[in-house]
Amino acid sequence: MTAKTLYEKIWDNHVVYEQPGKPSLLYIDRHLIHEGTSPQAFSGLRAEGRKVRRPDLTFAVMDHSVPTKDRTLPIIDQDAKAQFDALEKNCKESGVRLFDMNSKNQGIVHIIGPELGITQPGQTIVCGDSHTSTHGAFGTLAFGIGTSEVEHVLATQCLVQGESKTLRILVHGKRPRGVTAKDIILAIIGKIGIGGGTGHVAEYGGQAIRELSMDGRMTVCNMTIEGGARAGMVAPDETTFAYLEGRPFVPRGKEFQEAVERWELLTTDDGAKFDMTVELQAENIAPQVTWGTNPGMVTGVTDRVPDPGSFQNPDDQKATERALHYMGLKAGTPIVDIPVDRVFIGSCTNSRLDDLRAAAHLVAGKHVAKNIKQALIVPGSRGIKAAAEKEGLDKIFSEAGFEWRDAGCSMCIGMNADVLPPHERSASTSNRNFEGRQGRDSRTHLVSPVMAAAAAIAGHFVDVREFDVTHVE
Amino acid sequence: MKPFITHTGLVLPFDRVNVDTDQMVPKQFLKALTREGFGRILFYDWRYLAGEKPNPEFILNFPEYKGASILLTRANFGCGSSREHAPWALQQYGFKAIIAPSFADIFFNNCFKNGLLPIVLTELEVDHLFNEATAHAPMKLTVDLPAQSVTAGSRSFHFDIDATRKTNLVNGWDEIGLTLRHADEIKAYQEERKKTEPWIFQ
Numbered sequence: 001m002t003a004k005t006l007y008e009k010i011w012d013n014h015v016v017y018e019q020p021g022k023p024s025l026l027y028i029d030r031h032l033i034h035e036g037t038s039p040q041a042f043s044g045l046r047a048e049g050r051k052v053r054r055p056d057l058t059f060a061v062m063d064h065s066v067p068t069k070d071r072t073l074p075i076i077d078q079d080a081k082a083q084f085d086a087l088e089k090n091c092k093e094s095g096v097r098l099f100d101m102n103s104k105n106q107g108i109v110h111i112i113g114p115e116l117g118i119t120q121p122g123q124t125i126v127c128g129d130s131h132t133s134t135h136g137a138f139g140t141l142a143f144g145i146g147t148s149e150v151e152h153v154l155a156t157q158c159l160v161q162g163e164s165k166t167l168r169i170l171v172h173g174k175r176p177r178g179v180t181a182k183d184i185i186l187a188i189i190g191k192i193g194i195g196g197g198t199g200h201v202a203e204y205g206g207q208a209i210r211e212l213s214m215d216g217r218m219t220v221c222n223m224t225i226e227g228g229a230r231a232g233m234v235a236p237d238e239t240t241f242a243y244l245e246g247r248p249f250v251p252r253g254k255e256f257q258e259a260v261e262r263w264e265l266l267t268t269d270d271g272a273k274f275d276m277t278v279e280l281q282a283e284n285i286a287p288q289v290t291w292g293t294n295p296g297m298v299t300g301v302t303d304r305v306p307d308p309g310s311f312q313n314p315d316d317q318k319a320t321e322r323a324l325h326y327m328g329l330k331a332g333t334p335i336v337d338i339p340v341d342r343v344f345i346g347s348c349t350n351s352r353l354d355d356l357r358a359a360a361h362l363v364a365g366k367h368v369a370k371n372i373k374q375a376l377i378v379p380g381s382r383g384i385k386a387a388a389e390k391e392g393l394d395k396i397f398s399e400a401g402f403e404w405r406d407a408g409c410s411m412c413i414g415m416n417a418d419v420l421p422p423h424e425r426s427a428s429t430s431n432r433n434f435e436g437r438q439g440r441d442s443r444t445h446l447v448s449p450v451m452a453a454a455a456a457i458a459g460h461f462v463d464v465r466e467f468d469v470t471h472v473e
Numbered sequence: 474m475k476p477f478i479t480h481t482g483l484v485l486p487f488d489r490v491n492v493d494t495d496q497m498v499p500k501q502f503l504k505a506l507t508r509e510g511f512g513r514i515l516f517y518d519w520r521y522l523a524g525e526k527p528n529p530e531f532i533l534n535f536p537e538y539k540g541a542s543i544l545l546t547r548a549n550f551g552c553g554s555s556r557e558h559a560p561w562a563l564q565q566y567g568f569k570a571i572i573a574p575s576f577a578d579i580f581f582n583n584c585f586k587n588g589l590l591p592i593v594l595t596e597l598e599v600d601h602l603f604n605e606a607t608a609h610a611p612m613k614l615t616v617d618l619p620a621q622s623v624t625a626g627s628r629s630f631h632f633d634i635d636a637t638r639k640t641n642l643v644n645g646w647d648e649i650g651l652t653l654r655h656a657d658e659i660k661a662y663q664e665e666r667k668k669t670e671p672w673i674f675q
Contacts, residue, residue: 017655023639025655027662029673037556039506053659055598056674065504070625079504100529125672129517130555130579144579146557147508148586148648156652158659194491195549228552230578251672259672294552295490315490315547348550415500434495434553436518 003269005166005236007201010141010266014124016158023162028121030057031153032109035083036064037128038413041151042090054093054157059118060087062109065415068378071101072160078341080416094154107381107407108135110348114218115383117247121236121263126153131348131431133224136233137217138240139266141201143231165275166246167200173282178465180358181216182207182350182429182448184259184280185223186288186298192278197229200276203268208282212450214243215354222349223431226295233294236269271335287464288337290433290446292323298432299335301451301463307331326435327443328423336461338445339371341424342454343402344438346378347412350429350449353384360393362467363469368401369459375402376418378410400457414439427455475588476645480569481615482542484625486606487532492546493553494580498562511558512565533566537611544571545602551593553581557587564589570616570625574599585638588645590616592623592632601628618643 004012017025031054033041038060039459045051052058063082067073075081084101091098099106105116110131113119119135125142126132128150135142145159153159170374171184189196202224209220217234234240241260244250251259297320299306308320308331324331329338345351345359356379368375377397379385385407388394394404411418412430420426420442429452430437433444447455454464502514519531529532544563550561550573560583563571570590584591594602605625606612616623618639623630640650667674 017658023635025652025658027659027666036503040508040557043507047649048649082506083504120672124672128555128557131552135623144555144584146555146560146579147584148557148583152652155649156659158652158655160637160648160652193574194552195577197573198549226553228549228577251675255672259670262670294493319490400611413500414619415503432493432495434493434552436499437495440499 003172003272004273005268005272006139006203006233007141007164007166008268008272009023010122010124011163013122021404023160025158026124026152026161026445027058028157028159030059030125032113032127032132032159032446033058033150034064034109034126034127034129035062035087037147038090039083039086040147041128041154042086044151045066045154048394050155052094052096052154057157058154060091060096060097060098061106061109061112062087062099064409064413065467066101066408067416068408068410068418077416086213087417089236093171104382104386107383108348108351108409110222111351111380111384114138114214115247117244117250120244120259121240126159128309130225133232134218134222134348135197136221136224136231137214138234139236139263140321141231141233144225164201164230167197167202168274168277170206170277170279171203171282172206172279173205173208175208175211175282176285178287179282179285180448180450181212181219183285183288184282185220186290186295186446187280187285188285189227190229190288190298191280194226194294195228197224197227200229202229202232203252203309204232209234210237212227212353214239215352219349223295226431236263265450279290286454287448287451289451289461290444291327291329291335292320293433295327295431295433295446298446301461305329305331305333305335329421332466336463338427339460340427341371341373342390342420342426343372343452344378344411344426344428344430345449345452346376346380347430348380348409349431351380351384353376354388355449356384356388356393357431359393359449360396361456362450362453362464363400363402364396366400366457368456371459372456373424375456376405376411377402378405378418379407381407399404411438413437420444425459427452474645474647477569477588477590477618477642477672479615479617480542480611481613482569483538483540484545484602484606484612485532485538485541486542487546488603490547491549491552494551494556494559495553497559503556503558505558508561509565511562512567515566516545540567542569543614543616545599545606546571546573547599548574549631550576552577555579555583557583560584560587560589569674572599572602576623585642586648588642590618590642592616594623594630594632598630599664658666
């Protein structure tokens, strides 16, 4: 029998129909939808007189446009309200389970899937959102799709797919103190570039990945798409099974044991071939800060803003020049000399309990610097919010001068009121620093939660290793 | 979906790498409930100054490229967000085909669902077309999907395309309709799977 990669095993288990030389029809186990990219898909179904084929395998949540302040107040943004109403109506008519903004289980789609145990190893998961790659942390094949494909999955529970190439990413060694999962993935993207993984599905391995908690693995898989690979995965292990046991949608008792026995087979066989391999040494990774307008424009916190002339490729030179102009930065500036206006700790990348605990530990007993106009903590889900409050993290943050908000995508995408104003600079734990991402003409620097917390206290970027980071997961 | 067979049109040479979909359709336009009305807002933040005044420095506003229907651009076009609003906007603006050395995966797929043809040529071929399109603006190109060729004047370039995608596009076929022809196979698959992994369907 030929040795297979994890990706190939999951693929083979989901082929409904195939013909040589043609894309296959692939079964989708979990379809996650939200208010942003689903209304046109439901309209399309209606126009053709089609029905949702498996409402029981479809899960809906409101996240992109939800307010993170008091939800008992009426929604002021009428366009957002129309999205919420449309999702509610579509779910009601089709029988799809919806976690609306007042549900205790509401949260960012990629946070609540794992948290509720909807996400399980070996599944195929799709969602009309590129950060669907997050779920790959459980050894699932999970990737983002467009609205037409959302419509296709709603109607058929399948997708027409060609096989991807495979990319092995190994992070050897032990993660140094103060270096988080976010720094690992930023360093990987810095190495391969934002188009480096295009056409591939990535599988992560190596000691530094194995030693990550599920929260950390989700951070890594989440940003896989920023390196161009549509999906990233980590083979499930004891850490995965321990995380899943007892969650609402996970089988229980004898069935859980049977499931685990099957999940244990979800590994890449010895001798299986990958189309490409990338290797990093964890000891060489420093806390990362992006300086430009895509996640590949990143460097260690002890470095300086690069000179466009230091790049060999003319396209990179032009892009760097443009990025520095947009970011209002001068080449050669030490990263730690860059002042920050606002801090955002949240998003599907970094808003889980581990992230909040680490940030809270760092800011406990300290206060946000005077030049910081706003410091936001937006838990990824209401479940995380409740758990954090039980541990008193909300109080630590509030006393340190942070705002403690309700769950949603918030300032990562700025579709609600949480927008970064023009020319202001953020230290953000989100995933994209594209031009205008957090607000028109706004300037985003991507960092880990502890780096964001440290920047809030210092008022500028700072090497988090100067703080007490024994608590950093 | 409208079929795509051949198209001859004006080329807009957009010399930028890694153009992400956030630029094509910024977040404030993602609250629409329909697929219409995106042509006007394509590349909004780059295209318009305050008060929606056209930015004269942005290439879409150059008079010589008015009516362009073929977008020539650089590597990794369409990276970032999966928003299909991006191909909707490009198409509703008037683009029928996009030529680049590479495209981001999700964007590339989304184009095909809307009858917008993304064409991958080599870096060298794209360089050549950029030189021509800038030196001889406005330049016209002919894209022939059945022949898989891009022709500029006397030079013609071949491009590869997945055969199934090509057939669907040339015929303007509805992919959902095609998949539903396999309804029996889908049902049989579900029954089989239920035996080995019942928890998936609970």
